[in-house]
Amino acid sequence: MNDVCGKRLPEILTILASKDYLAKMYTALEDDGIASVIKIALDVVRNTEIVPLPDIRRKNSDKAASFIYEARAYLRSRCIDVALEKCNEMLLYAPKNSDHMFSVYYFRAKILCLVKAAIAGLNDIENCLAVMKPQDRDALEDLMKMKKELTSILPFENIKNLALQSSFGTDYFTFNMKRNKDINCAIADIGVVRENGLPKVVATKNIDVGKLVAVERAYVTHRNDMNQLISCYNCLKFNLNLIPCDGCCYALFCDEMCKKLCMDEFHRTECQIMDHIFPERSDARFVLPVRAALKMKQAKSWDELVAASQDLTADKLRNRSDSEIYDSRNTFSILNYNNGKHFVHGKIFNQSFYYAAIVNRLSEIPGYYPQDPKKRLEAMYALGSIMLHLFVTYPFEIEIINAAQNYLTNNVTSEPEPNFGWFSFANKLKHCCEPNLLVVGLNDKIGLVAVKPIKKGTELTICYM
Numbered sequence: 001m002n003d004v005c006g007k008r009l010p011e012i013l014t015i016l017a018s019k020d021y022l023a024k025m026y027t028a029l030e031d032d033g034i035a036s037v038i039k040i041a042l043d044v045v046r047n048t049e050i051v052p053l054p055d056i057r058r059k060n061s062d063k064a065a066s067f068i069y070e071a072r073a074y075l076r077s078r079c080i081d082v083a084l085e086k087c088n089e090m091l092l093y094a095p096k097n098s099d100h101m102f103s104v105y106y107f108r109a110k111i112l113c114l115v116k117a118a119i120a121g122l123n124d125i126e127n128c129l130a131v132m133k134p135q136d137r138d139a140l141e142d143l144m145k146m147k148k149e150l151t152s153i154l155p156f157e158n159i160k161n162l163a164l165q166s167s168f169g170t171d172y173f174t175f176n177m178k179r180n181k182d183i184n185c186a187i188a189d190i191g192v193v194r195e196n197g198l199p200k201v202v203a204t205k206n207i208d209v210g211k212l213v214a215v216e217r218a219y220v221t222h223r224n225d226m227n228q229l230i231s232c233y234n235c236l237k238f239n240l241n242l243i244p245c246d247g248c249c250y251a252l253f254c255d256e257m258c259k260k261l262c263m264d265e266f267h268r269t270e271c272q273i274m275d276h277i278f279p280e281r282s283d284a285r286f287v288l289p290v291r292a293a294l295k296m297k298q299a300k301s302w303d304e305l306v307a308a309s310q311d312l313t314a315d316k317l318r319n320r321s322d323s324e325i326y327d328s329r330n331t332f333s334i335l336n337y338n339n340g341k342h343f344v345h346g347k348i349f350n351q352s353f354y355y356a357a358i359v360n361r362l363s364e365i366p367g368y369y370p371q372d373p374k375k376r377l378e379a380m381y382a383l384g385s386i387m388l389h390l391f392v393t394y395p396f397e398i399e400i401i402n403a404a405q406n407y408l409t410n411n412v413t414s415e416p417e418p419n420f421g422w423f424s425f426a427n428k429l430k431h432c433c434e435p436n437l438l439v440v441g442l443n444d445k446i447g448l449v450a451v452k453p454i455k456k457g458t459e460l461t462i463c464y465m
């Protein structure tokens with residue numbers, strides 16, 4: 001613990017010692033109370049300059065322009081994949097509907113035309129036309145020429161796509177099985193039994209090898225940094241037509257619908273504090289609690305969130321129903337994990353300031369917290385407690401390794417890196433080094449497949465390694 005929020009420890013300790021903060025923090029840590037730790041951290045953050053301001057990334061034409069030179073250079077040396085990534089980096093910084101946005105869609109369409117990616121190329125020609133200004137009309141002839149060329153090869157691509165769709169990927173993850181009534185993501189042939197009051201998931205009928213037992217969408221995901229410029233921020237899909245977030249300079253989406261879904265779930269809030277979430281810590285362990293808490297808030301009222309935060313140390317696994325624990329349709333299911341307190345004081349000490357800083361930063365968003373000062377503070381404590389609680393109680397993220405990829409992307413990018421996610425159901429299955437279920441990933445979903453015959457009554461297990 002040499003470094004807290006980018007400051008050296010002696011410096012931090014001096015600030016903390018100055019107002020008895022350190023003594024208060026130690027007492028809170030000894031009491032094992034997450035709520036009191038976050039209260040003190042928030043107090044410190046609000047009254048000291050303990051957390052330095054990060055560099056703020058803003059939409060910027062000059063910065064956007066620098067990437068187009070790089071993209072051209074990579075294209076000249078036939079590094080198609082890097083050229084595409086540079087285009088996408090440019091998209092992140094290009095102001096909305098600017099000349100630069102036109103240039104980047106135009107250039108990306110040219111690259112896609114070159115690699116004969118018909119659907120993606122035609123999409124980018126549409127993107128181009130949508131932001132085109134009268135002075136860009138010189139480009140129109142060229143665009144129409146590309147459109148003609150791509151349209152002529154479109155039928156071949158459609159046939160390839162149809163072949164792809166009828167194979168493994170799409171069919172497999174449609175999951176047309178009889179669903180479990182309590183746990184919607186799983187088949188009817190599993191159930192929850194209680195042992196000394198604690199739940200465990202078992203097979204209620206014999207399950208054969210190869211059977212798909214569950215298909216679950218992640219409650220929240222963390223995209224690997226390596227995939228930032230080639231996949232969708234929300235659904236993690238590899239895509240050649242990524243479009244930028246209008247607000248931040250971090251998120252690219254596969255299409256407008258996915259962008260809207262992400263906004264509605266959590267990004268509307270997250271977008272406004274991205275620089276504070278991501279300065280040096282884009283580690284899944286740090287970021288997933290923030291995203292999960294923001295998602296809970298976007299779905300629930302402050303009163304509901306405060307109530308949930310005051311219930312964090314309760315014996316949740318004994319007192320909650322099976323569907324409250326395992327079904328992701330319950331917004332708070334991700335909180336119903338275990339009752340163990342794995343307090344590692346140094347880690348909590350560091351992390352409490354990070355979450356307190358984010359909670360404090362959110363107060364700059366007009367109307368985010370309640371108006372009433374007492375309720376406002378209560379809301380801030382609740383959000384911070386939930387973040388710190390999730391950080392403390394969740395031991396593993398599940399790696400999502402894509403089993404199927406767009407064949408077009410295969411042509412132009414190297415092997416994908418795994419992304420990470422938290423799952424209401426899968427994350428609560430027991431770990432075993434020789435599990436009976438295998439985790440197969442596709443975008444932001446995972447499928448759980450039986451890799452051994454599972455006898456009726458046997459507990460379901462996965463391997464987190």
Ligand SMILES: [Zn+2]
Pocket residue numbers: 232233234235236237253254255258259
């Ligand atoms: Zn998407």
Ligand SMILES: [Zn+2]
Pocket residue numbers: 245246247248249250251267271272
């Ligand atoms: Zn954004």
Ligand SMILES: [Zn+2]
Pocket residue numbers: 432433434463464465
């Ligand atoms: Zn293992």
